[in-house]
Amino acid sequence: MKKYIWPSVKLTVFMILVLAVLYPSLIAAVSKAAPGQGKGETVSVNGKVVGYENVGQKFTDDKYFNGRPSAVDYNAAGSAGSNKGVSNADYKKTVQERIDTFLVHNPGIKKEDIPAELVTASGSGLDPDLSPAAAMIQVKRIATIRNISESKVVALISDHIRGPLLGFAGPAKVNVLKLNIALDTLK
The missing domain is CATH 1.20.5 (Single alpha-helices involved in coiled-coils or other helix-helix interfaces)
Structure with missing residues (x-):
């Protein structure tokens, strides 16, 4: 031994x-x-840091694009999903509440047209991006509230679409923080 x-x-x-x-x-x-340098990629406006490029943030004001919901309320210290399966009653209730809220704030949209990413949290709870379709479905609300043409908002989204990595790996996406910053600069 x-x-x-x-x-x-x-x-x-x-x-x-x-x-x-x-x-x-x-x-x-x-x-x-x-x-x-290992501290994350910050996004600044007029020299002031307003967020991080790779961390989702909460936008609840109707004049902004809503990002993907977060299971951890966008707290980067507690990155996690809900760990509830699609058959879980609490999960179904949460998703239905998100659908109902989305429909209230986006009248004229049909439930079946809502992209799943707008009512389900990502695995990390901090996804900063949306698909172009999830951004486009919010155009009417934003254009109406900001009193600008829908075509301007659509053009803004189109300008912010990043294609798949290397042209084929993954989906096209739009960074919500950068899109909302650009939205504030529209005249």
Whole structure:
């Protein structure tokens, strides 16, 4: 039995060094080379940071595009989904409440036309993007409230669509924060 203790101690010390010192140091060093130096990519307006590009934010005012709902109320410290399946009664109730709220704020839209992403939270609860269809379905509300033409709002969305990664990997998407910032600059 004694012949196994010393190798176990050495292996434990080695693994502590690798997993608790070397690996975290390597990840920290790599993050410093990333955009934002590991602190996230901030979005600024007039020199003031208004949010992060890769973290969803809550927009409840009808004059703005609504983002995807968050299971963690957009708290980046607690990133998570609801972990409730589609057959869960509480989940169904939450989604129905989101549908009802969306329909109240977007009259004339049919329930079956609402993109699922506008009433279901993402896995992280912090998704900053919408599909172009989810942005387009909100055009009428925003144009009416802001008293601008729908064509201007549609053009703004079109200008903010980012295609799939490398032209084929993933869906096209629109960053909600950047879209809302641009919306505020429309005349």
